[in-house]
Amino acid sequence: MLVNLALIIIAGLSLYFVFSKLKLPGFLGVLLLGVLFGPYGLDIIHKSISDISEELRTFALIIILLRAGLGIQRETLKFIGVPALKLGVVPALFEGVIILAVAVLMLNFSVLEAGMLGFIIAAVSPAVVVPKMLWFIERGIGKSKEIPTMILAAASLDDIIAITIFSTFTGIYAGQSVNLFMQAASIPIAVFSGVIAGILSAIILLLIFKYFFIRHTKKVLLILSFSILLTYLEDIFKDKFHFASLLGVMVIGIVILEKNKQLAKELSSKYNKIWVFAEIMLFFLIGAEVNIFLIKDAGLTGLLIIIIGLAARSLGVALSLAGSTLNLKEKLFCVTSYWPKATVQAAIGAVPLALGVPAGDIILAFAVLSIVVTAPIGAISIDITGKFLNRKSD
Numbered sequence: 001m002l003v004n005l006a007l008i009i010i011a012g013l014s015l016y017f018v019f020s021k022l023k024l025p026g027f028l029g030v031l032l033l034g035v036l037f038g039p040y041g042l043d044i045i046h047k048s049i050s051d052i053s054e055e056l057r058t059f060a061l062i063i064i065l066l067r068a069g070l071g072i073q074r075e076t077l078k079f080i081g082v083p084a085l086k087l088g089v090v091p092a093l094f095e096g097v098i099i100l101a102v103a104v105l106m107l108n109f110s111v112l113e114a115g116m117l118g119f120i121i122a123a124v125s126p127a128v129v130v131p132k133m134l135w136f137i138e139r140g141i142g143k144s145k146e147i148p149t150m151i152l153a154a155a156s157l158d159d160i161i162a163i164t165i166f167s168t169f170t171g172i173y174a175g176q177s178v179n180l181f182m183q184a185a186s187i188p189i190a191v192f193s194g195v196i197a198g199i200l201s202a203i204i205l206l207l208i209f210k211y212f213f214i215r216h217t218k219k220v221l222l223i224l225s226f227s228i229l230l231t232y233l234e235d236i237f238k239d240k241f242h243f244a245s246l247l248g249v250m251v252i253g254i255v256i257l258e259k260n261k262q263l264a265k266e267l268s269s270k271y272n273k274i275w276v277f278a279e280i281m282l283f284f285l286i287g288a289e290v291n292i293f294l295i296k297d298a299g300l301t302g303l304l305i306i307i308i309g310l311a312a313r314s315l316g317v318a319l320s321l322a323g324s325t326l327n328l329k330e331k332l333f334c335v336t337s338y339w340p341k342a343t344v345q346a347a348i349g350a351v352p353l354a355l356g357v358p359a360g361d362i363i364l365a366f367a368v369l370s371i372v373v374t375a376p377i378g379a380i381s382i383d384i385t386g387k388f389l390n391r392k393s394d
Helices: 002-021 026-037 047-051 053-069 074-107 111-121 126-138 147-173 180-211 216-237 245-259 261-288 292-320 328-337 343-348 360-388
Strands: none
Touching (some): 002 026, 002 047, 026 360, 047 053, 053 126, 053 216, 053 343, 074 292, 111 147, 111 292, 111 343, 126 261, 126 343, 147 180, 147 328, 180 216, 216 261, 245 261, 292 328, 292 360, 328 360, 343 360
């Protein structure tokens, strides 16, 4: 396994460098490497790595969300509150519902099948969006209106919305008794419980740091451990209520920054170093989940439906920002920032097939196609439209 891991890191770093030199997002090279090395390519990933693929991807997301939280101030959250809330809800609903309707009309899917497809595709990718927004934040780009922070905060809520509604459709299909009112109520419950869990975790950690002398490296490990436990709690309670553990992870960082800015700065620097490894593993493992041969099954119809979904999402972003102080170019940046798909689609794209849904193979093919199409186009578009944003000094 160690030799396998070494090859992944060497090849991943090399392709990241090459793609960056070509003015393309570096992670695309790593994503393609995952496809090549994965079970649908050369199939040379060691079984022990494949067995813990989900855990490694979660670990990488924890790293990037902690980095994000350690850079978000409470005053900023107040400033972006309402627009971020709209962006977290409206675009996902627009995209999911439109794809649902189109799938029923064009593919003769049942409403349940179409709903699963719609809200698998509807989730934006935190793996792509969060690092991009952090890059802008760290350079003060878009600072005057806190645009990258707004998108960063909204993206986590977007995923909660999409995954919760997807779970509703799968629950109904599996014959479970689903209370639609309770499912709708589970979204604010998930957000609230995640925030509270994050606050409590941060308070405990800060008390430990206050009364015990602990080096920053060990503080990093402790925070990581608490964050991993939060994701474990989500697994424990998933059958009882939704719990946004990854949102809680981000909140840990926000609270630490609020209470101790110097500590947050030093911790953020250390997480930046860990992210070098975590990013390679995250996108490599996402790529390894992609069955490239399914793309032909989705065909032009799949591409058309994905484009229609992105158009609906873009309209949702525009409506969410209507009446805001953002100009047209800044709104265009927000639109493109909400295009990339990868993380959620790789994680749950195969769930309908596993449940025995008749259209499960087509749904999985569409999920794969959405990653292949939107991850590179979205990332490149973010880089291009990011030039429209003002810098901190402006």
